[in-house]
Amino acid sequence: MRPPRGGGFRGRSDGGGGGRGRGGMKSGNRVVVQPHRHDGVFVAKGKEDALCTRNLVTGESVYGEKRVSVQNEDGTKVEYRVWNPFRSKLAAAILGGVDNIWITPGSRVLYLGAASGTTVSHVSDIVGPTGMVYAVEFSHRSGRDLVNMAKKRTNIIPIIEDARHPAKYRMLVGMVDVIFSDVAQPDQARILALNASYFLKNGGHFVISIKANCIDSTVPAEAVFAQVVKTLQVDQFKPSEQVTLEPFERDHACVVGGYRMPKKQKAAP
Amino acid sequence: MLVLFETPAGFAIFKVVDEGKLTKVEDLWKEFTTCESARQVVNLKAFQKFENTAEALSATTLLIDSKPSKGLRKFLRAHCDGETLAVSDSKLGNAIKEKLKIDCVHNNAVMELMRGLRNQLTELISGLGVQDLSPMSLGLSHSLSRYKLKFSPDKVDTMIIQAIGLLDDLDKELNTYAMRVREWYGWHFPELAKIVQDNIQYAKVVKLMGNRVNAVNLDFSEVLPEDTEAELKEAAVISMGTEVSDLDLLNIRELCDQVLALSEYRAQLYDYLRSRMNTIAPNLTALVGELVGARLIAHTGSLLNLAKQPGSTVQILGAEKALFRALKTKHATPKYGLIFHASLVGQAAPKLKGRISRSLASKTALAVRYDALCDNQDNTMGLENRLKLETRLRVLEGRELGRSAGLKRGKPMIEAYDKDRKKGSGALITPAKTYNPSADMLLEQNGASNEENTAKKRKHEDEEPKPAEEVEKWKKKKRESEVEINGVKNESVGFDAESEGREKKEKRKKKKKTEASMESDEQNAQEISNEHVSKEDKKKKKKQAEVEEVVRREAEEQEESEKSIKKEKKKKKKKKKKEK
Numbered sequence: 001m002r003p004p005r006g007g008g009f010r011g012r013s014d015g016g017g018g019g020r021g022r023g024g025m026k027s028g029n030r031v032v033v034q035p036h037r038h039d040g041v042f043v044a045k046g047k048e049d050a051l052c053t054r055n056l057v058t059g060e061s062v063y064g065e066k067r068v069s070v071q072n073e074d075g076t077k078v079e080y081r082v083w084n085p086f087r088s089k090l091a092a093a094i095l096g097g098v099d100n101i102w103i104t105p106g107s108r109v110l111y112l113g114a115a116s117g118t119t120v121s122h123v124s125d126i127v128g129p130t131g132m133v134y135a136v137e138f139s140h141r142s143g144r145d146l147v148n149m150a151k152k153r154t155n156i157i158p159i160i161e162d163a164r165h166p167a168k169y170r171m172l173v174g175m176v177d178v179i180f181s182d183v184a185q186p187d188q189a190r191i192l193a194l195n196a197s198y199f200l201k202n203g204g205h206f207v208i209s210i211k212a213n214c215i216d217s218t219v220p221a222e223a224v225f226a227q228v229v230k231t232l233q234v235d236q237f238k239p240s241e242q243v244t245l246e247p248f249e250r251d252h253a254c255v256v257g258g259y260r261m262p263k264k265q266k267a268a269p
Numbered sequence: 270m271l272v273l274f275e276t277p278a279g280f281a282i283f284k285v286v287d288e289g290k291l292t293k294v295e296d297l298w299k300e301f302t303t304c305e306s307a308r309q310v311v312n313l314k315a316f317q318k319f320e321n322t323a324e325a326l327s328a329t330t331l332l333i334d335s336k337p338s339k340g341l342r343k344f345l346r347a348h349c350d351g352e353t354l355a356v357s358d359s360k361l362g363n364a365i366k367e368k369l370k371i372d373c374v375h376n377n378a379v380m381e382l383m384r385g386l387r388n389q390l391t392e393l394i395s396g397l398g399v400q401d402l403s404p405m406s407l408g409l410s411h412s413l414s415r416y417k418l419k420f421s422p423d424k425v426d427t428m429i430i431q432a433i434g435l436l437d438d439l440d441k442e443l444n445t446y447a448m449r450v451r452e453w454y455g456w457h458f459p460e461l462a463k464i465v466q467d468n469i470q471y472a473k474v475v476k477l478m479g480n481r482v483n484a485v486n487l488d489f490s491e492v493l494p495e496d497t498e499a500e501l502k503e504a505a506v507i508s509m510g511t512e513v514s515d516l517d518l519l520n521i522r523e524l525c526d527q528v529l530a531l532s533e534y535r536a537q538l539y540d541y542l543r544s545r546m547n548t549i550a551p552n553l554t555a556l557v558g559e560l561v562g563a564r565l566i567a568h569t570g571s572l573l574n575l576a577k578q579p580g581s582t583v584q585i586l587g588a589e590k591a592l593f594r595a596l597k598t599k600h601a602t603p604k605y606g607l608i609f610h611a612s613l614v615g616q617a618a619p620k621l622k623g624r625i626s627r628s629l630a631s632k633t634a635l636a637v638r639y640d641a642l643c644d645n646q647d648n649t650m651g652l653e654n655r656l657k658l659e660t661r662l663r664v665l666e667g668r669e670l671g672r673s674a675g676l677k678r679g680k681p682m683i684e685a686y687d688k689d690r691k692k693g694s695g696a697l698i699t700p701a702k703t704y705n706p707s708a709d710m711l712l713e714q715n716g717a718s719n720e721e722n723t724a725k726k727r728k729h730e731d732e733e734p735k736p737a738e739e740v741e742k743w744k745k746k747k748r749e750s751e752v753e754i755n756g757v758k759n760e761s762v763g764f765d766a767e768s769e770g771r772e773k774k775e776k777r778k779k780k781k782k783t784e785a786s787m788e789s790d791e792q793n794a795q796e797i798s799n800e801h802v803s804k805e806d807k808k809k810k811k812k813q814a815e816v817e818e819v820v821r822r823e824a825e826e827q828e829e830s831e832k833s834i835k836k837e838k839k840k841k842k843k844k845k846k847k848e849k
Contacts, residue, residue: 171275
């Protein structure tokens with residue numbers, strides 16, 4: 001005999017939820033959407049603030065995230081998707097206060113370690129229809145989800161290849177403005193350098209998310225980050241800032257910098 | 270020196286105009302900042318476009334493995350005579366050297382050159398703009414991903430979802446059209462609608478007949494059974510419908526053609542759906558059948574989505590409205606959703622449907638995961654699980670039989686007290702025992718009258734039932750039917766039918782006992798009023814009394830013998846105990 005189940009099932013009726021952290025984001029709340037300091041990123045201010053991006057494909061949720069609909073003065077409706085910093089390293093970096101993410105509307109981004117495409121979809125929202133996202137992912141399971149998502153968003157080019165061998169996808173990718181790397185491999189600095197030598201333009205930028213445990217779990221996290229930064233500097237990279245992703249991830253850091261930056265001309269005395 | 274550059278549109282060979290610049294590797298990038306300076310370093314020698322996406326895909330897949338495709342080899346043979354070729358992949362360079370005897374070079378300078386070329390690609394290759402390149406790149410990447418992920422067009426579940434949607438649509442349309450045919454033709458021959466019940470047969474008859482006057486001369490043996498045919502021919506003669514012109518009949522006939530064509534197509538579509546289900550999800554079909562499996566997939570949107578659901582969700586997929594209503598009002602949740610239409614649940618007894626649906630749902634979830642994520646193609650796992658479930662069903666049935674076949678000493682089963690149960694028999698767990706006077710054994714004096722009473726009772730039962738008895742029997746039936754209706758209602762809400770069944774039995778026993786006592790009271794009253802009895806009746810009574818006495822004595826003897834046997838057993842047991 002099934003005993004009637006009342007209380008324990010509140011979770012069922014909740015559609016998908018905006019992740020573990022955003023408890024205040026219930027459906028039916030009124031929020032105000034304002035642009036963030038970074039171009040293409042927005043903030044939804046209500047009882048609790050949430051980071052969001054403008055939905056490229058209105059009406060669709062990629063991984064069950066909440067959507068916010070706003071009506072403009074001229075009557076058109078704009079939809080935004082809430083960006084969960086617990087699931088996305090880039091959102092965590094933005095909330096951690098990084099100065100410049102270099103991913104702007106219209107830019108071309110090479111995304112290494114795309115996984116199932118949750119953050120890639122937000123990057124695709126930011127760059128908009130004029131920009132381009134080349135998403136590289138080696139795993140077949142995640143690759144399937146990535147390809148399915150890319151079918152709806154035409155500014156994403158899915159590449160199911162190992163990021164260690166950029167020569168294998170050289171005919172699909174053009175020159176890019178930014179490389180975002182979230183591969184979680186011990187040799188990720190070398191992978192980034194190799195890809196940059198193929199595809200990153202001079203004066204381009206990189207954003208790399210470093211997981212200390214992944215590179216060396218015996219050494220303290222600060223030492224790991226310093227080590228990675230040094231490796232990057234050897235390969236013509238110029239790291240400009242580093243933020244920890246602290247409240248959202250443990251022992252993670254995000255390093256942002258430039259590649260083959262043009263040398264500043266010394267002013268003639 | 271020549272440079273081989275691969276693009277999503279095709280292969281390009283550039284000629285390095287100024288080789289001196291290659292020596293200064295660090296400054297090479299400055300040359301490629303503007304297109305004019307780039308043209309000073311390299312210019313396009315030859316460009317070979319891919320004919321179509323298939324060719325592009327095959328060339329690219331070979332390139333990934335560092336092998337030159339046929340088109341590339343031809344291209345190189347045609348344009349690369351006597352010069353060294355710069356390539357981005359050293360393995361590819363080696364392969365080209367082997368097969369075409371063209372010297373290939375790959376070093377830092379080459380990589381810088383490639384960077385520059387990539388930067389200025391659209392300018393250097395005239396006729397290839399940015400807007401051409403990106404859709405080609407997109408198309409090539411999607412084809413390549415599909416090739417990599419071993420995308421097989423056989424295993425696409427979109428076909429199933431569309432097919433089952435179409436099946437439902439077709440059914441609705443078919444019904445609408447068939448009703449229309451009946452209405453329309455009913456203007457001319459209304460009786461036919463009642464004679465021929467089946468829609469397809471109706472359409473065939475109308476198509477064959479046209480005007481009803483033709484009915485007498487035609488042979489309907491392929492379409493209708495004989496008696497229906499005879500009825501039809503009779504009705505055709507005496508029909509009250511109006512005449513219709515040939516043009517109208519033509520249109521009606523065309524509609525009938527449509528109906529028949531649609532029904533044929535529906536049969537074809539059903540076969541197609543079954544074959545697709547067996548290819549895409551063989552284990553799921555083995556467990557629940559094609560139709561239920563297809564509906565489950567369509568409900569969740571894709572096979573992979575269905576695989577992500579736990580067994581408890583699979584059990585109630587399709588009953589969401591009832592589920593959330595029950596959760597909100599704190600009632601019992603539904604026991605089955607779409608899975609109710611599976612054959613395993615259908616063949617279970619009503620009380621066991623809930624249990625079987627739960628077991629079936631858990632095995633179904635396993636089978637779906639196997640189909641969605643494993644690469645195997647056979648249905649052995651599904652068949653094994655089905656056998657397990659069938660054995661389980663038999664075990665459950667056996668248990669049920671054992672319970673209903675008779676309990677120890679005739680006492681009703683005591684159930685656990687559950688204060689949260691919404692509907693129940695209240696505080697009483699076992700029914701109250703009532704006094705049953707008919708089980709009394711009275712002494713001689715009253716024994717005779719008792720025999721008479723019993724004789725009269727039986728006589729009354731043998732003869733036509735008296736109106737009083739009829740009234741009683743009707744009342745009994747009414748009460749029983751009320752109990753049944755309540756029982757059915759309870760089942761539909763989702764209560765445990767077993768407890769209800771037990772309660773029903775208890776109620777019936779109660780009523781029977783009370784009714785028996787009432788009957789005997791009434792008959793006593795009757796006998797008192799009918800004291801003058803005729804001789805014939807007395808003789809009959811005496812004979813019956815004698816017969817009954819004999820029967821009773823035999824029963825008594827049997828009882829006594831049983832008692833004596835029991836006493837002997839008890840004595841034996843006592844002896845054994847003493848011995849121990």
